[in-house]
Amino acid sequence: MSLSELVGTLPERGSGPLYLQLQHLLRDAIGAQLLKPEQALPSERDLCEDFDLSRVTIRKAIEGLVDEGLLVRKRGAGTFIADMRREARDTRVEKIFSKLSSFSEDMESRGMKPSSRWLSQSTGMVSPDEAMALALSPGTAVHRFRRLRFADGKPMALEYTILPAHYLPDITAVTHSLYEALAQTGSRPTRALQRLRAVGFDAEQAEAIGVEIGHPGLLIERRGFLPDGRPVEFTQSYYRGDAYDFVAELSGIDDG
Structure with a gap:
């Protein structure tokens, strides 16, 4: 059986760059477990014949998935589907829960x-739930960000962020770090309230992060505030439970 028979064929040629179409096809197949961890991909030559694409297109698609951590190149052996569970164990991270820092700052x-891989960026009117979380009036404009976060090319977290649009006039200013963009407008949070709870990834989240449905995760809900107490950020971050340890320093009660 050829790879195209296993994972499907590309859509019509007018549906965007061919290397992105192939990436999307392979990413979906990995998420659906049609391609198993540590399974070898066919050679570039075989992929060219199978999908009727040039070697340059095949190579560009593969390089993008290697950068995302979904594929692994082994010298002299070929390209393989990454074992996310093993990769996550090898890249376990301690997150200091009491320190107000961004994902980028933590990893660096x-x-x-x-x-990051952006899943969506949009601006719209605040919803009732968002208005409650950020203490906003109905009709206030907000920016919404949804992205997949990587460390050394390995998927680590799925992040949803909402912030009042007046704190960040240009939504495209967020490229590398949200906190860096907010700092440029003088709106970086100086304190935050965080809530942590255990969750199981649903189908959409599991597909995005490359794990099975129900895979254990950790959800952090963060509300960030300016020095005057105004809320500037509401973020929900779904971390891989097998990749993160959360650490907090505690002090004893002074009985006098």
């Missing part, structure tokens, strides 16, 4: 390279 402080 540990000598790891942070990166």
Whole structure:
């Protein structure tokens, strides 16, 4: 059986760049377990014949998935589907729960390279739940960000962020770090309230992060505030439970 028979075929040629179409096809197949961890991909030559694509297109698609951590190149052996569970164990991270820092800052402080894949960026009117979380009036404009976070190319967390649009006039200013963009407008949070609870990834989340449905995760809900007490950020971050340890320093009660 050819790979195209296993994972499906590309849509019509007018549906965007061919390398992105192939990436999407392979990403979906990995998420659906049609391609198993540590399974070898066919050679570039075989993929060219199978999907009727040029070698340049095949190579570009594969390189993108390697950067995302979904594929692994082994010298002299070929390209393989990454074993996410093993990779996550090898990249376990301690998150200091009492420190107000961004994902990018956390990874960089540990000598790891942070990166993101944007799933969506949009601006719209605040919903009732969002208005309650951020103490906003009905009709207020908000920015919504949804992205997958990586450390050294490995998927680590799925992040949803909402913030009042007047704190960040240009939504495209967020490229590398949300906190860096907010700092440029003088609106970076100086304190936050965080809530942590255990969750199981639903189908959409599991597909995005490359794990099975119900995979154990940790949800952190964060409300960030300016020095004057105004809420500027509401973020829900779904971390891989097998990749993160959360640490908090506690002090004893002074009885006098």
